[in-house]
Amino acid sequence: xxxxxxxxxxxxxxxxDEGALQPETRLEDVEEWDSLAALSYVVLMGDEFGKKxxxxxxxxxxxxxxxxxxxxxxx
Amino acid sequence: xxxxxxxxxxxxxxxxxPRQVYRFEDELKNFPFPEKTSRRLGKVMGFREHRIAxxxxxxxxxxxxxxxxxxxxxxxxxDRLRAMIVVAQMADHPxxxxxxxxxxxxxxxxxxxxxxxxxxxxxxxxxxxxxxSYIQAGMEEVALVTTDxxxxxxxxxxRNTYPLCGDAAAVTVVSRSDDPDDVLHFxxxxxxxxxxxxxxPAGGCRMPATAETARMFKDEMGNYRSLNHMxxxxxxxxxxxxxxxxxxxxxxxxxxxxxxxxxxxxxTHQPNRFMLQKLADLxxxxxxxxxxxxxxxxxxxxxxxxxxxxxxxxxxxxxNERFRVCxxxxxAGLSLAAxxxxxxxxxxxxxxxxxxxGCIAYTESRALEKGETQGGGAAQPGQE
Numbered sequence: 001x002x003x004x005x006x007x008x009x010x011x012x013x014x015x016x017d018e019g020a021l022q023p024e025t026r027l028e029d030v031e032e033w034d035s036l037a038a039l040s041y042v043v044l045m046g047d048e049f050g051k052k053x054x055x056x057x058x059x060x061x062x063x064x065x066x067x068x069x070x071x072x073x074x075x
Numbered sequence: 076x077x078x079x080x081x082x083x084x085x086x087x088x089x090x091x092x093p094r095q096v097y098r099f100e101d102e103l104k105n106f107p108f109p110e111k112t113s114r115r116l117g118k119v120m121g122f123r124e125h126r127i128a129x130x131x132x133x134x135x136x137x138x139x140x141x142x143x144x145x146x147x148x149x150x151x152x153x154d155r156l157r158a159m160i161v162v163a164q165m166a167d168h169p170x171x172x173x174x175x176x177x178x179x180x181x182x183x184x185x186x187x188x189x190x191x192x193x194x195x196x197x198x199x200x201x202x203x204x205x206x207x208s209y210i211q212a213g214m215e216e217v218a219l220v221t222t223d224x225x226x227x228x229x230x231x232x233x234r235n236t237y238p239l240c241g242d243a244a245a246v247t248v249v250s251r252s253d254d255p256d257d258v259l260h261f262x263x264x265x266x267x268x269x270x271x272x273x274x275x276p277a278g279g280c281r282m283p284a285t286a287e288t289a290r291m292f293k294d295e296m297g298n299y300r301s302l303n304h305m306x307x308x309x310x311x312x313x314x315x316x317x318x319x320x321x322x323x324x325x326x327x328x329x330x331x332x333x334x335x336x337x338x339x340x341x342x343t344h345q346p347n348r349f350m351l352q353k354l355a356d357l358x359x360x361x362x363x364x365x366x367x368x369x370x371x372x373x374x375x376x377x378x379x380x381x382x383x384x385x386x387x388x389x390x391x392x393x394x395n396e397r398f399r400v401c402x403x404x405x406x407a408g409l410s411l412a413a414x415x416x417x418x419x420x421x422x423x424x425x426x427x428x429x430x431x432x433g434c435i436a437y438t439e440s441r442a443l444e445k446g447e448t449q450g451g452g453a454a455q456p457g458q459e
Contacts (some may be wrong), residue, residue, distance in 0.1 A: 015115055020258075022306075023454055031108070031109050031112060032112055034108060034112050034116070034296065034297065035116070035234075035296050035309055036112070036115060036116045036119055036120070037347070038296070038309075038310060039309060039310060039313060042310050042313065042314065043353070046317075053313060054310070054311070055308045055310040057307075059295045059296075070266060074192050
């Protein structure tokens with residue numbers, strides 16, 4: 001996934017319009033970033049990247065960039 | 076732990092839900108989130124409506140009403156009953172236990188053995204194993220009561236737990252059988268190291284409830300709760316279920332010598348629709364044989380979801396037909412349980428409504444038929 005695809009995937013799980021998220025967007029300003037979005041992100045990470053993320057990791061996210069950084073296949 | 080019990084059958088199941096219906100749409104405004112995101116959550120998780128008992132109706136009232144219904148119909152006889160096992164996470168009183176309260180409410184004979192099993196999400200399967208063990212110990216007939224009331228009245232502000240909660244009670248009658256095909260296989264697993272993922276921190280001996288523990292605070296995901304309220308790390312529970320339940324069912328089938336594809340229905344504990352759809356996909360079974368409609372119609376009723384799913388979805392079909400089923404349950408502990416058997420040829424399989432106000436005497440109440448509460452056509456309180 002390139003950057004645009006990753007942003008689009010995140011916009012989709014939050015049901016946001018295309019272009020609504022930027023890497024520097026702060027998650028506290030995105031009301032759609034809620035427990036359901038977090039769960040959808042967990043499923044996405046499992047399905048697309050074969051990775052397991054913890055609730056602790058998710059609660060530490062502050063910006064969209066923090067999420068993007070995790071969206072890489074296991075090294 | 077794996078176990079096999081021969082010569083036991085489930086003779087009938089009856090579940091009771093409170094008459095009072097609460098709609099998610101009406102509750103949206105109580106949550107500290109935009110209504111739009113709550114609606115999105117509801118759509119995915121299947122939050123539509125749930126049944127919550129009024130403040131005068133306790134777990135024992137719901138359960139005693141169900142027992143009285145069975146006595147009234149003649150499906151259960153006080154003189155044949157040898158034991159009553161009451162599975163619950165809430166109690167009418169700290170002392171004595173629910174089974175003793177119900178013994179008094181029902182006027183049961185002195186020789187009926189009454190015991191309580193404290194359990195959460197896996198309560199039905201644990202209780203079933205306990206009941207089957209009693210039959211193996213020589214009893215003719217055991218009433219397995221699972222009941223859940225009041226647990227969810229606690230915190231209407233918490234969108235993480237409140238919309239999915241519901242109250243209900245059920246009685247499952249387990250009897251001795253001479254049919255060699257009446258065999259139950261069980262499997263149980265626990266991971267207590269992950270217990271904090273689903274926990275009510277205060278109110279027990281480790282942290283007694285005080286004014287301090289009752290103080291509301293906003294948690295990391297924006298929900299308001301106190302230490303007296305149930306907390307759930309939804310992500311952790313979801314991952315636990317996804318990684319643990321499929322191998323558990325695989326192990327059970329191997330142990331029982333049952334081909335996984337021979338399972339006609341999966342009667343699972345129901346925390347939300349989303350998790351169950353994903354679970355069906357992971358198990359590689361059609362979503363319509365792993366029922367997921369209990370939360371949207373009644374709410375998650377802890378140890379009563381499996382009886383509600385059974386009576387609501389299969390109901391009268393279980394009187395004349397028989398199916399290979401797999402019960403499975405997962406949750407607080409974190410714990411897992413599953414059982415497989417042939418289910419059917421029952422004497423009764425009903426879902427009824429409780430009239431409220433702490434009623435325990437059965438009065439004519441109509442059994443809910445499947446479809447009655449679906450598609451927005453909710454059963455209205457008082458619309459009899």
